[in-house]
Amino acid sequence: MNEIEVFRKYVKESGLRNTPEREVIIEEIFLTHDHFDVDTLYLCLKNKKCSISKASIYRTIPLLIESGLIKEVFFEDGHMHYEHVLGHEHHCHFRCLGCGRIIEFKQDEVMDIEKKFSRSHGFEVTGHKLELFGYCRECLKKQGKDRKISTTDRVDID
Amino acid sequence: MNEIEVFRKYVKESGLRNTPEREVIIEEIFLTHDHFDVDTLYLCLKNKKCSISKASIYRTIPLLIESGLIKEVFFEDGHMHYEHVLGHEHHCHFRCLGCGRIIEFKQDEVMDIEKKFSRSHGFEVTGHKLELFGYCRECLKKQGKDRKISTTDRVDID
DNA sequence: ATTATTATTGAGAATCTATTGCAATAATAA
DNA sequence: TTATTATTGCAATAGATTCTCAATAATAAT
Numbered sequence: 001m002n003e004i005e006v007f008r009k010y011v012k013e014s015g016l017r018n019t020p021e022r023e024v025i026i027e028e029i030f031l032t033h034d035h036f037d038v039d040t041l042y043l044c045l046k047n048k049k050c051s052i053s054k055a056s057i058y059r060t061i062p063l064l065i066e067s068g069l070i071k072e073v074f075f076e077d078g079h080m081h082y083e084h085v086l087g088h089e090h091h092c093h094f095r096c097l098g099c100g101r102i103i104e105f106k107q108d109e110v111m112d113i114e115k116k117f118s119r120s121h122g123f124e125v126t127g128h129k130l131e132l133f134g135y136c137r138e139c140l141k142k143q144g145k146d147r148k149i150s151t152t153d154r155v156d157i158d
Numbered sequence: 159m160n161e162i163e164v165f166r167k168y169v170k171e172s173g174l175r176n177t178p179e180r181e182v183i184i185e186e187i188f189l190t191h192d193h194f195d196v197d198t199l200y201l202c203l204k205n206k207k208c209s210i211s212k213a214s215i216y217r218t219i220p221l222l223i224e225s226g227l228i229k230e231v232f233f234e235d236g237h238m239h240y241e242h243v244l245g246h247e248h249h250c251h252f253r254c255l256g257c258g259r260i261i262e263f264k265q266d267e268v269m270d271i272e273k274k275f276s277r278s279h280g281f282e283v284t285g286h287k288l289e290l291f292g293y294c295r296e297c298l299k300k301q302g303k304d305r306k307i308s309t310t311d312r313v314d315i316d
Numbered sequence: 317a318t319t320a321t322t323a324t325t326g327a328g329a330a331t332c333t334a335t336t337g338c339a340a341t342a343a344t345a346a
Numbered sequence: 347t348t349a350t351t352a353t354t355g356c357a358a359t360a361g362a363t364t365c366t367c368a369a370t371a372a373t374a375a376t
Contacts, residue, residue: 015323016324017371017372018373019323019325021324022324052325053326053327054326054362054363055326055328055363055365056324056325059324059325076232078334078362080362080363094281096281107274109270110268113268113288116265117252117265121263123254123292123294123295128288128289128290129234129287129288129289130268130271130286130287130288131287132272132283132285133283133284133285133286133287134282134283134284136279137280137281174352175342175343175344175351175353176343177342177343177352180353210354210355212355216334216335217354238334
């Protein structure tokens, strides 16, 4: 069952109604596997001549969250972003400070950090968020720099 | 030279003016070593009967950043937080989803993740940001829950 | 198929919160 | 003491999100 079918099922089982507007919205969202935000989605649909009001987009999002298809992601730009959940395992982000693009990657070592912290403090750790910053290969090339492996010139962003 | 003196020096050397309002703000900020945000600081001063307008707080923060005393920290709750810089090494955060408090902790394992990612992608990693989520001991007690060590019931927040 | 019920839509108003413009005030220099 | 101008607090703005409401349309009932 793909994301669109999951959504239709959720809508039906919740006593809600399937509408062409909702179909347009979810088709656009699940066309790619990328993050999105309300404004981008709105403009994208507008350009495609299948304009949907922002109100409808805003009203569809909670349904998508409740049906477990997307989740909120906070970025540092003042408004909410969303990312896909189904078929997207937990991952971390690398953000290029040059071109701004975000690359997802997976690793398990953070689990160890979680466990260690949990044990030492007596807390329950339910999740984490790891973001690496730096410069991608393309931006390094553009700058005529080689990749620096040494961490001595490391700069803390946060 | 403590943080308050650094700030007075910065203000003087920048051709700005020392005002009682600014004194009140920085005294409150550097009274503790904790994170803060504008609203909390504002309400805190209000309660202490030394009310300062939010505008003044907002206008003092860039000065504190420029003088190297604080830096912005973005948490997953939609608004900006700030943390002290002077005498505070790089660290990670744990945020309690129950009471919202933020606990700083240090670890070095993320460096290994940085290096690994850097090597495998040919990128330059200049920094990272790690946030753990969960429930602190007090909140677990309140909920009558024990700490769960197993990670099988782990829920990804992001 | 027709009708009744009521969820949904779009447009704009309202809200909420972070930040800024402006006239009055006050810190420093002359 | 006066002049200069940075600073203040209030009110206004800006941007994201939510709400209102009349019109529409999806589903259920007949």
